[in-house]
Amino acid sequence: MLRKFKFTKQQDLTSNTQLATNESGLSYILIKNQHAEAAIALFGAHVLHYQAKDKQPLLWMSHTSAQDGSKPFRGGVPICWPWFGPAPAELGTGLPAHGFARGLIWQLEGVSETDEGTFVHLSLNDTAETLAMWPHPFRLEFEVRVGATLTMSLTTENTSDKEFRVFEALHTYFNTKGTEFVTVKGLGDSFYDKLTKSDSVQDGDFHLIAAVDRVYSKPAKVVTFTTGYDTIELDNGGENSAVVWNPWTAAENMADFDSDRWQTMVCVETCVTGEGQTIAAGEEHTLSTVISYQ
Ligand SMILES: O=P(O)(O)OC[C@H]1O[C@H](O)[C@H](O)[C@@H](O)[C@@H]1O
Numbered sequence: 001m002l003r004k005f006k007f008t009k010q011q012d013l014t015s016n017t018q019l020a021t022n023e024s025g026l027s028y029i030l031i032k033n034q035h036a037e038a039a040i041a042l043f044g045a046h047v048l049h050y051q052a053k054d055k056q057p058l059l060w061m062s063h064t065s066a067q068d069g070s071k072p073f074r075g076g077v078p079i080c081w082p083w084f085g086p087a088p089a090e091l092g093t094g095l096p097a098h099g100f101a102r103g104l105i106w107q108l109e110g111v112s113e114t115d116e117g118t119f120v121h122l123s124l125n126d127t128a129e130t131l132a133m134w135p136h137p138f139r140l141e142f143e144v145r146v147g148a149t150l151t152m153s154l155t156t157e158n159t160s161d162k163e164f165r166v167f168e169a170l171h172t173y174f175n176t177k178g179t180e181f182v183t184v185k186g187l188g189d190s191f192y193d194k195l196t197k198s199d200s201v202q203d204g205d206f207h208l209i210a211a212v213d214r215v216y217s218k219p220a221k222v223v224t225f226t227t228g229y230d231t232i233e234l235d236n237g238g239e240n241s242a243v244v245w246n247p248w249t250a251a252e253n254m255a256d257f258d259s260d261r262w263q264t265m266v267c268v269e270t271c272v273t274g275e276g277q278t279i280a281a282g283e284e285h286t287l288s289t290v291i292s293y294q
Pocket residue numbers: 085097098171194213214243244245267
């Protein structure tokens with residue numbers, strides 16, 4: 001299922017799911033149903049693997065990723081929350097990139113089976129540790145549906161008595177046959193280029209021909225792209241941005257990124273960036289991604 005990941009079964013959760021642990025004792029939910037198979041770690045509520053029947057693995061995973069919880073996994077779908085990229089300056093220094101949600105152990109709330117697939121429900125609440133990094137009480141609910149499509153919904157509940165603002169992403173790493181096969185449609189015409197630190201204009205479809213790190217600010221509700229294996233539709237629910245990332249040869253300087261495998265990945269991420277999402281006290285907001293085959 002996942003190269004280099006060794007699992008030991010702990011218990012059956014449903015007829016299609018098992019709770020398992022890896023060699024470091026991290027817990028995973030392993031799913032195999034009539035539509036697809038998948039693996040979700042409780043560490044980070046991280047979807048590491050999804051493969052629909054008769055398809056290639058959808059998600060790219062680094063073979064040198066940490067697997068012991070010492071740092072977030074490299075690959076799959078990291079949850080970036082409550083900030084994206086470096087922490088906002090007012091929070092201070094030394095905080096983890098892309099927030100803390102991908103580096104904490106989530107609670108398994110339940111697993112259920114339907115004809116459409118397996119639903120996994122995870123949650124994360126504020127603790128003294130999170131309040132020290134980000135001074136807001138919250139509850140996160142993450143629901144994953146493993147069916148013929150992969151659906152992920154991250155709901156932020158503001159359980160405090162003041163409004164707060166979040167920046168977030170479902171930072172999906174897609175497995176590709178090669179960079180030359182990757183064309184993305186529907187990103188919209190304007191983006192901020194994080195490599196050149198400048199605003200720029202997209203002329204036509206995006207082709208993956210060099211290092212890329214772009215925040216598109218007006219993506220279509222459905223972004224479509226080719227991987228060389230399939231044409232994928234990513235329905236971002238109308239969220240405010242889409243990020244496209246491939247480090248290219250800079251991957252060689254990243255210890256947890258096997259140096260030549262940037263050639264078989266691209267991140268297309270559903271995000272809330274820019275001004276962020278303000279959530280009033282007692283209110284909630286859901287960031288979702290539905291990934292399907294065309
Ligand atoms: O290395 P990480 O913290 O996981 O971030 C990986 C990448 O995530 C996003 O795509 C950002 O736009 C990139 O700037 C960043 O390099």
